[in-house]
Amino acid sequence: MVGATGYTGVELLRLLVMHPGVEISCVTSRSNDGTRVDEMFPSLRGFLDLPFTVPDDGRLAEADVVFFATPNGVAMDSVPALLKAGTRVIDLAADFRIRDAGVWSQWYGMQHACPELIAEAVYGLPELNREAIRTARLVANPGCYPTAVTLGFLPLVERGLVELDSLIADAKSGASGAGRKASVANLLCEAGDSFKAYGVAGHRHLPEISQNLRQISGVDALDLVFVPHLLPMIRGIHATLYARLTHGFQAMEPADLQAIYEQRYARETFVDVLPPGSHPETRSVRGANLCRMAVHRPQNGRRVVVLSVIDNLVKGAAGQAVQNMNLMLGFQEETGLRHPGLLP
Amino acid sequence: MVGATGYTGVELLRLLVMHPGVEISCVTSRSNDGTRVDEMFPSLRGFLDLPFTVPDDGRLAEADVVFFATPNGVAMDSVPALLKAGTRVIDLAADFRIRDAGVWSQWYGMQHACPELIAEAVYGLPELNREAIRTARLVANPGCYPTAVTLGFLPLVERGLVELDSLIADAKSGASGAGRKASVANLLCEAGDSFKAYGVAGHRHLPEISQNLRQISGVDALDLVFVPHLLPMIRGIHATLYARLTHGFQAMEPADLQAIYEQRYARETFVDVLPPGSHPETRSVRGANLCRMAVHRPQNGRRVVVLSVIDNLVKGAAGQAVQNMNLMLGFQEETGLRHPGLLP
Amino acid sequence: MVGATGYTGVELLRLLVMHPGVEISCVTSRSNDGTRVDEMFPSLRGFLDLPFTVPDDGRLAEADVVFFATPNGVAMDSVPALLKAGTRVIDLAADFRIRDAGVWSQWYGMQHACPELIAEAVYGLPELNREAIRTARLVANPGCYPTAVTLGFLPLVERGLVELDSLIADAKSGASGAGRKASVANLLCEAGDSFKAYGVAGHRHLPEISQNLRQISGVDALDLVFVPHLLPMIRGIHATLYARLTHGFQAMEPADLQAIYEQRYARETFVDVLPPGSHPETRSVRGANLCRMAVHRPQNGRRVVVLSVIDNLVKGAAGQAVQNMNLMLGFQEETGLRHPGLLP
Amino acid sequence: MVGATGYTGVELLRLLVMHPGVEISCVTSRSNDGTRVDEMFPSLRGFLDLPFTVPDDGRLAEADVVFFATPNGVAMDSVPALLKAGTRVIDLAADFRIRDAGVWSQWYGMQHACPELIAEAVYGLPELNREAIRTARLVANPGCYPTAVTLGFLPLVERGLVELDSLIADAKSGASGAGRKASVANLLCEAGDSFKAYGVAGHRHLPEISQNLRQISGVDALDLVFVPHLLPMIRGIHATLYARLTHGFQAMEPADLQAIYEQRYARETFVDVLPPGSHPETRSVRGANLCRMAVHRPQNGRRVVVLSVIDNLVKGAAGQAVQNMNLMLGFQEETGLRHPGLLP
Numbered sequence A, B, C, D: 001m002v003g004a005t006g007y008t009g010v011e012l013l014r015l016l017v018m019h020p021g022v023e024i025s026c027v028t029s030r031s032n033d034g035t036r037v038d039e040m041f042p043s044l045r046g047f048l049d050l051p052f053t054v055p056d057d058g059r060l061a062e063a064d065v066v067f068f069a070t071p072n073g074v075a076m077d078s079v080p081a082l083l084k085a086g087t088r089v090i091d092l093a094a095d096f097r098i099r100d101a102g103v104w105s106q107w108y109g110m111q112h113a114c115p116e117l118i119a120e121a122v123y124g125l126p127e128l129n130r131e132a133i134r135t136a137r138l139v140a141n142p143g144c145y146p147t148a149v150t151l152g153f154l155p156l157v158e159r160g161l162v163e164l165d166s167l168i169a170d171a172k173s174g175a176s177g178a179g180r181k182a183s184v185a186n187l188l189c190e191a192g193d194s195f196k197a198y199g200v201a202g203h204r205h206l207p208e209i210s211q212n213l214r215q216i217s218g219v220d221a222l223d224l225v226f227v228p229h230l231l232p233m234i235r236g237i238h239a240t241l242y243a244r245l246t247h248g249f250q251a252m253e254p255a256d257l258q259a260i261y262e263q264r265y266a267r268e269t270f271v272d273v274l275p276p277g278s279h280p281e282t283r284s285v286r287g288a289n290l291c292r293m294a295v296h297r298p299q300n301g302r303r304v305v306v307l308s309v310i311d312n313l314v315k316g317a318a319g320q321a322v323q324n325m326n327l328m329l330g331f332q333e334e335t336g337l338r339h340p341g342l343l344p
Helices: A007-018 A057-061 A075-084 A101-108 A126-135 A144-158 A205-217 A254-264 A314-329 B007-018 B075-084 B101-108 B126-135 B144-158 B205-217 B254-264 B314-329 C007-018 C075-084 C101-108 C126-135 C144-158 C205-217 C254-264 C314-329 D007-018 D075-084 D101-108 D126-135 D144-158 D205-217 D254-264 D314-329
Strands: A065-068 A088-091 A138-140 A167-173 A224-230 A237-244 A271-273 A291-296 A303-310 B065-068 B088-091 B138-140 B167-173 B224-230 B237-244 B271-273 B291-296 B303-310 C065-068 C088-091 C138-140 C167-173 C224-230 C237-244 C271-273 C291-296 C303-310 D065-068 D088-091 D138-140 D167-173 D224-230 D237-244 D271-273 D291-296 D303-310
Touching: A007 A314, A057 A075, A065 A075, A065 A314, A075 A088, A088 A314, A126 A144, A126 A205, A126 A314, A144 A167, A144 A205, A144 A224, A144 A237, A144 A254, A144 A291, A144 A303, A144 A314, A167 B167, A167 B237, A205 A224, A224 B237, A224 B303, A237 B167, A237 B224, A254 A271, A254 A291, A303 A314, A303 B224, B007 B314, B065 B075, B065 B314, B075 B088, B088 B314, B126 B144, B126 B205, B126 B314, B144 B167, B144 B205, B144 B224, B144 B237, B144 B254, B144 B291, B144 B303, B144 B314, B205 B224, B254 B271, B254 B291, B303 B314, C007 C314, C065 C075, C065 C314, C075 C088, C088 C314, C126 C144, C126 C205, C126 C314, C144 C167, C144 C205, C144 C224, C144 C237, C144 C254, C144 C291, C144 C303, C144 C314, C167 D167, C167 D237, C205 C224, C224 D237, C224 D303, C237 D167, C237 D224, C254 C271, C254 C291, C303 C314, C303 D224, D007 D314, D065 D075, D065 D314, D075 D088, D088 D314, D126 D144, D126 D205, D126 D314, D144 D167, D144 D205, D144 D224, D144 D237, D144 D254, D144 D291, D144 D303, D144 D314, D205 D224, D254 D271, D254 D291, D303 D314
Parallel strands: A065 A088, A088 A138, A167 A224, A271 A291, B065 B088, B088 B138, B167 B224, B271 B291, C065 C088, C088 C138, C167 C224, C271 C291, D065 D088, D088 D138, D167 D224, D271 D291
Antiparallel strands: A167 A237, A237 A303, A291 A303, B167 B237, B237 B303, B291 B303, C167 C237, C237 C303, C291 C303, D167 D237, D237 D303, D291 D303
């Protein structure tokens, strides 16, 4: 596992130490070489006795799977060698999420180190790409917002129920989405007891979500407005999604809409559609690998509202990575991931 | 002042004890008769030495203005007598906000006690109805969400820039909006460290906002989707507003949109339009009588996004009530209301 | 399981549904008869499909163990019948914690319904009474503060290192300690973003802690000052403990003090002594059945400071109850209780 | 005003822009030269239209008073020149708080630049040194913890009521005490939703508090244990103080203790002694220049417990600085500082 000093990293370790089929061979961090992992994260005392070590591609290549929980742009430097050595890779950062290397460079501000591998990478949203993930050598673990938004819109877009130029994703995230790096903006005294939007002009998850919705709809001309907001709390994303029903579907019964959601996710362990009239709370999925949602049609009008919540560090990052690993290694998809959220 | 045991009440007291032209003659509360106000709210120790008393219309009628910071449906029982006695009234609850008594009854679940006075009541949003407020006998102080949403949409709707069937208000409020009454739902352990939508099927502020936007646009056929959410914090509303530009205005320059907002509010002390590209934070108006906003047009597309923040207890309730009182009594509109937000 | 509508109840259910050796036969609540448990607590959706039912001693008696997660004074009415029927009982409330029925009545304000059973009840702190718990018919699960304070003082008091009239426990608890009942005092807007002491004149956990320390020291004349405080967060207790070394031990080396703590808890899975100089954080045990502590001797003076943290709902309530159940039923003590805290 | 990019700085600006007798001539910040102050702190929009400028001793010397809201060790480089120029100085940092330059160096890790001025500096706690402050050229504004702790212990120590080797200050502070600098430790995701002690081995405010208590008692041999803790909130300090009554005073009536506190602070506008049995909340002084306290004697035993709260940024920093300025410039001591706390 490469880069475990961030929130995604420690969450991945929390899940992996409880996983019955996993042995963690090494945990790397260039800047903390020699420090015990549980000294930095005392919650792991008694569960992991490894120190951080400097990343070494040879050593990493001995593992069945290597996770990258690193900043964007790090994984792509090591992935070619690891794949060549026969190791499979799950990248929790964004290096392999965007199909178009030009678009990627534009949003991430750097050249891609191995554009030839982008096409091979599988976008690791099991509810969308389960079969491809099983055999993938390289999985691009989805972003947190894209997970909540894509799963929320999926049934509507898949069936062509809504106008694709009417989509709005008003998304709110806890502060852990910003990572564990020294910054003024994410101090308790800045991000606490307050609320704001950010990145209205353009956020990196916009092209990722649009790409997903294009794949699902098969339509290129799609206009999504995506506004992320920062919540004064640590974990949790709530996406409030808006769309306008196409003319043909305005006569649809409310019960039909509910049924469409329930059927689409009936066999998905990690997606939970609430009964009609519900409002999911982020706390109900705290620590759990689950996307919980409800679908509404206010005043029985033309507009549909979907409420979709995840724990950004679990179903939005580390839990989804373990779900992908389970698929890749032939474990039961649920292994190590079935536990209720921590409420209250 | 009637009913001061809630958050709106104590906030109104905080502002009134600092107001140079106000003397508080009595503070009523049926259930706390005899208790000193500053025993319930120690923050007022040294500023107010009155006890709560049982409301008495005769005594109230001696005041120049009576504020009702009571639950919905209380003020309407006393208002006719007070007006007859020549006392002016500012109702911080919803009794006189909705023009149509039938609509009011439907949303508030009771018969109106004095429907004949509804037409006379002035909706107390000074930025919309300043002149009428000056001479009003009865002012209906606006709801918190309606203040943030109406002021945010106003310049767009007033100029006919946007399609009136495309309006969405995704609004988030701190928990003080739910008031100071014993309830499980608003416990720290329920509302804290979590986020959810509520009332998607229909919230009482929807008809109030729609009524405002109809007044501003002069158009009846208007379709607004309003989704309120509960923030894990005490004070602050953030409204994220979405609308689609009408065909004629799609060619508008970004700078024009900004200029429209700046001009509309150029002479308004209590509305602050931020520079282009800004994201207002609720904390920047904590404790202040101010609506701060920014206007965006993501990717220069057809959709406009307005970000509008207030302190729900100040510009969304008690501060606006004092602003209305200032207008009614001939004080400078800013009197007692000019101080910066408490940041951090 | 009796009474599962509170925070202790839902936490116990979270742990029990994950326990490999437990089947939950019924979950009772008089006021929610017929409601599905997972409707009240959506975090349990997919893990528990029982409705709440009215408590019925006959039905309860069929279980191997009955947990009472009820208000104080409820369990004592049912316990005699259950014990007679051969069912074992773990009471998470305070009915059987205090040896002296007179003292109990004085602090809890009611007559005890079965004082004859108090002597039989075992105080369920495994680190103190492990062997007695194994064979107990009736276990009094400790209070949250008493767990953190007793485990923190234990090594000092057991060895006679400190003056027993110098003890101070300055304890801070998250709001979940106050339970899930409608009240103004525990609203987010009252308990959030603020901090205060409470119960300085006397708190019900004072006689419980004193009783524990008397048992440990074998000395009756003991003077403890206990000041609880309310933290603006949900889970977690931090006890800061102060004591003065007896004359004989003032010459002790700092390393000796550390060694005494480490040795005392060397074989305890659920107590973790941190290295010298550490400061345990409540978040490091969030959701975990663990008491984590550090011992200090500032400026190498006469005073010892112990920092002791638990999750009040886990090691301070539901987790400890499961630990006791494991001992009573012959499971491994750790079964269902080994997982890292949820950090961040 | 020198250095206004921190929380103390912005709070000082909030108070100064409202002060009727103050004109802010310049606000300096080396790293933000040219940026408008209200761009960094939008809460000040409409109240201050100055940009940050590079500090310039000549320009500063034109002011009647210069405030230093800078990191420790900055003021001492400029103070000699400013005093020589006849300008008076209030240092909100620690440069002139400790009488003994050797002790200062030991705790602050640097050489003092002008040890000859330390003796002249007046420690700016008006309740202790009011008259000296009026004529001081150089005021050392007290630390936040020392303000809450010193005022809380003062009546006990002044009268010789307690054993000076029994003092304990268990203090809890909001995160704004740590300042506005990029750091991992103070991220919302680190300091939020958690609680811990820190600096148990020794905190810089320990020698400052001890010095105050020595001055008050006139006794050198004094043993104080001081344990600071970090609260998951922004503003507020709560000091819980413990002391043992001397033998002579154990027979004292509870009412006497209360009376001693009330009398000591009867004429102090900015200290509020609550009625017997009270528990002050930090929120009751949020934004206010006030130390609110209550005194207890649990179980009527030998130990006294004092609960003392302040807003660390106001009475613990910027408000106290304005109070000192008022004294120095001959304003009424209360000018610009009389307003209730922001509750809720």
